[in-house]
Amino acid sequence: MEKTNEIVDILTSNQRKELSDILEVVQTEADIVKKDYEDNPSNMESGSVVVVHENSSLLQDEKENLSDIAWDIKPRSRGNTDE
Numbered sequence: 269m270e271k272t273n274e275i276v277d278i279l280t281s282n283q284r285k286e287l288s289d290i291l292e293v294v295q296t297e298a299d300i301v302k303k304d305y306e307d308n309p310s311n312m313e314s315g316s317v318v319v320v321h322e323n324s325s326l327l328q329d330e331k332e333n334l335s336d337i338a339w340d341i342k343p344r345s346r347g348n349t350d351e
Contacts, residue, residue, distance in 0.1 A: 279287065326332055
């Protein structure tokens with residue numbers, strides 16, 4: 269924590285304000301994600317995982333559905349060593 273205080277101490281008042289504003293936005297987004305998860309919990313026990321690449325069109329077009337571009341990858345069974 270001491271290192272963080274040293275960094276904050278060298279910031280100008282404008283930089284501190286900007287950092288504070290950014291932190292507020294990040295906290296608000298985190299609260300929204302937490303609330304959404306509480307209202308719509310995922311079933312991680314199902315083994316389903318959704319990975320979205322940072323350049324995915326899903327992030328650009330809110331009307332696009334995951335089902336429009338996704339495919340299902342079946343994991344190999346533990347006993348099957350054939351590729």
